Structures are given as C-alpha cells and as structure tokens.
Amino acid sequence: MIRVIRHHAPVGVLPLLASEIVLLFACFYLSAEILYPPSAWLYLFVEGGITLVGIAIATIILAMYFFDMYAEVQVGSRVVLLQQICQSLGVALLAQTVATYVFRDWTVPQLLMLLGCGMALVGLFCWRLVFSALIKRIGPTDNLLFLGRNATSDAVAAAIESDPRANYHVIGFLDEDFARRGASGAPVLGGFSTLRQMVAEHKPSLLVVGMPERRAAMPVADLVALRFEGLQIEEASKTFESVYQRVRLDDLSEQQVMFSRTFVPSNGALNVARLVSFIVAVLCLVVLSPVLVAVAVWLRLRRNEPVLTRFPREGKNGKIFQLRRFRRDASLGWLYRRFRVDAFPELLNVVRGEMSLVGPCPEEPEVANLLNETLPFYHYRHAVPPGITGWAKVNQTAENADDRALGLEYDLYYIKHLSQALNFYILVHSLKNRVLLP
Helix, strand or coil, rough: CECCEEEEEECCCHHHHHHHHHHHHHHHHHHHHCCCCHHHHHHHHCCHHHHHHHHHHHHHHHHHHHCCCCCCCCCCCCCHHHHHHHHHHHHHHHHHHHCCCCCCHHHHHHHHHHHHHHHHHHHHHHHHHHHHHHHHHHHCCEEEECCCCHHHHHHHHHHEEEEEECEEEEEEEEECCCCCCCCCCCCCEEEEHHHHHHHHHHHHEEEEECCCCCCCCCCHHHHHHHHCCCCCEEEHHHHHHHHCCCCHHHHHCCCHHCCCHHHCCHHHHHHHHHHHHHHHHHHHHHHHHHHHHHHHHHHHHHCCCCCEEEEECCCCCEEEEEEEEEECHHHHHHHHHHHHHHHHHHHHHHCCCCCCEEEEEEEHHHHHHHHHHHHCCCCHHHHHCCCCHHHHHHHCCCCCCCCCHHHHHHHHHHHCCCCCCHHHHHHHHHHHHHHCCC
16 A cells, blocks of 8 residues: 555656656766766766756656656556657646746756657657556555455445556455345455454455454454454554545544544644645735736726625634625636635635635625534544645546535544645645646
8 A cells, every 4th residue: 555645646656756756867967978978977967957957857748747757657548658758748848948048057958858858758658658658567455354344344345446547455344144245345254253264265465354343243353363464453543534535425424523632632733734824825926916916907907996806704713704706807817716816815814814725615795604503523633724725636636626625524533644745735736726727
C-alpha cells in the first residue's frame, strides 16, 4: 500500500516519478554532450547549468502532473500517452520562452532545451510502455481477506473489484452463511472456524473485520493470536476510509468521535494552517491586485453600486461571518465561470481569519441548521474554519456535488487527516482542475 500525503496513490507512482526525473536528467546531459562535446561537463557542473536544467525538468514534471500523467501509471492508450507527453513538453518550452524575456540568465540555452525535449519525448514514451508492462506483471500489492460481511465490507470489496487501478486484491470472505457470496462476486471460502487455515493457505497482507455485530461469533482468540504473529488486522470502516478516502457515516458513533483525538485537530496544526493561509492570501492579493482593481473599476462603471456582495455563512464553531464576492455581472460571466474571478475577494475573508484556504465549504446559516438536524455529526465539520477549496470539492463530481452526506464524509476525512501536506495537495489539485477543466 503506497501513501502519498496520507492518501493512496496508484501502485508504482513513486518509482515512476523517480525514474522519470533520472531519465529527464539523462536526456539533457546527453543533449549537452552532443551540443558542447568539449565543455558539457564544464557547463553543467562548473558554470551552474545543472541548476537551470533542474528548473526545466521541474517544469516538465509539474506539467506532467497537471496533465494527469501520475494519476494512472498503466498505459491505456498510446495515442493519449503521446498527446500528454507533447502537452507537458510544450508547457515547458513555452515557460522557457516566456522566461527569456524576464529572467534571461535563468533559462536553458535554446538548442539544449529543444534537443533535450526531443530526447525526452522518445524516452518518456518508451519508458512508460515498459513501466506499464512491468506493473501489470507485478500485480496488486495488498491481498485482502474479509472476516464476516456487513454493508461496509461489501462496499469495500465492490470498489476494489470495480477499479483495475486499485492497490488491493480481494481473496474472499469468511462467513457462516456459505450460500452467500461477496458483493463483488468474491467467494466465501469458509466459516469463522477456518480462519487460521485460510490465513495459512492464502497468506493475506490484511485481514478486514466486517462483522454485522462486532461481538457476534467473532473468533477473538484466533484474531489475537494472528495479530501477535504479525498479521495486519483492521475494521472494515478503516479499510473503507483508505479505499474511498472518506469516512463512512453509518459506521460512526458518538463514542468514537468523542474519544478519538483525530476528530479534534490540535491547536498547533490549526495555528500553522492559519499562518500559512494568511501569508498565501496576502501574497495572492498582491499578485492579483491588477485584476481585482480592473474588475472593481469595471463593475463600478457598469452600475453605481457596491462592487462587493456579502453573504452570511457559518464558520468555525458556528460563528457567522460575511462571505465577500464580486457583484454578479453578465458581461463578466465567462470570466467568472472559467476562473472564478468573482470569488477572489474571498481572500479577504482568509486574511481576516474567517476562512482558510482549505476546509469544508461554508454553508448558509439556515442550510447549516437544517443539516445539523438531518445529518448526524454535521456539526463536527465546524471544528475547522471553512475553506475556499476543500477535500470534498476536490473529490465530488458534478453529478454528486449536491450530495451533502457524501460531502460530509469527505469533510470528516479531511479533519481526521488534517496536515499541511494534505492542504498543499488539495490546493495544487484545485488549481489543476481550475486551469485545465472547462
């Protein structure tokens, strides 16, 4: 099981990333040897050319991430793969071209950049095909054996079986009802009494416990013995969290939330997040000030009315604040929809401490009160400030964006795993979606 910033990544993504960085350096080094045969080493390692090449390679890697080349390490279509590589290299070439007019001393020589990207095009394409074949041969890393069946374990097994990119393989279920089969079609291998035998025979890397009633017929003695023998054992709700990257509401109880430290972020983590959000928001306001001024002037010229509108929202610990946005204007409709320019003033809420860059979506007080009555544990999302973007916004699709229960499950997952690394991932992923998606 591979974790990247506390959430799971496709099998092989880290070695793929490392190998492609090495490959790109090799392409540029060979290009330097071809273009500057007597002095390639001097240019790269004495005159500081390796730093410039490193910046160019970092641009290529970042572009590859933005074009989803690390969302899936197995090649589905060679045409799509070639298109993604060309797009990534094109972004790097464009960035270098723009940089020559601003930071001329910080750019790779033009011929070296062109030849290096040409070699990278061939090298990355061939290496991806080879790496994809290797990953298919290696197969899944985690073999799961399920002890008992409930709705959560069925959902986990079904998700794994339906996703070929999953880092898991379902061995089967142990259940007293031999006539039933797993929700995904996985076989029932035996009853609870066969637990030790099935573990010895199939050698699972993880035993997932999903009993309908936690103490009903559970082979506690066998579980304790297997645990001391080194077998990893966890409840189905935890495996669900790992696979779906959200918390299952149906498995939560007041006692779990009350006695769990993870549902109450530490003051230190919240203070660090507040400081980072404040600094980034101030920097963004400075960088975006020309856009903010231009939009404000345009709105003022269009109508002699306030350029900002305020909406009441419920914040941390239920405190009401005024969310700031630019006034709606039909002439800026495309700009609003494409780049969410109307939401830029929300950075002022971040500076004031009413919001964070990352957090649950701020709700209207009336809606929040209604959800508090209809959704269990909804009030726990107010343990952190609301955010401009968040884990729910990153993961929910257009089809289920209005599913508040699903959004709450993502929000609770975010609160449990709150970290600056996760915040950074959400910010980068949100930026990628905003820049690339129509």
